[in-house]
Amino acid sequence: MDMLISLSPIILMFVIFYFLLIRPQQKRQKQVKQMQSDLQKGDSVITIGGFHGVVHAIDESTVVIQAGDGTKLTYDRSAIREVKK
Template sequence: MPGKAIAEEAAPAAGPMSQLFSFAPLILLFVIFYFLLIRPQQKKAKEHREMVSKLEKGDAVVTSGGIHGTITGVAEDTITVEIAENVRVKVNKEHIAARKKRS
């Protein structure tokens, strides 16, 4: 019938469980990011710190800039790397990318 207004019942208020389920996708997304991105990066950083702390004189290394050389001296924050005969450079420890395997 035209002109008659019909009142509808209001939807019940959302309970605490419904609010929790609305945050579930956000929580799930954070957990996925943690296990796929954050945790592997932390593991890789820890391995790099351990590798750098074990460097010693005579080790063959590669810097993050791609320079290959042999360690001739180790200081607290720097490492002296010989890249050619009588050519030595000081490199910050965090810029040592890898230690070459000994043959």
């Protein structure tokens, strides 16, 4: 009983740490993976590096993005940060 009381602050810290840091990060990673797997030709995207463009072609691991001037660049799917609405 005395040992449980002495360990309760540490257990409480781990529970708080999980709900404030670990769980939200896991949810965000899941959302990003879902967004990257749902990419379609014609989507307006922003890469991790800040490049804005339109998806021109997609395969399993890469995405070809076309810039406004017609330039086409190939990126890994994981480099896509967000899809603009």
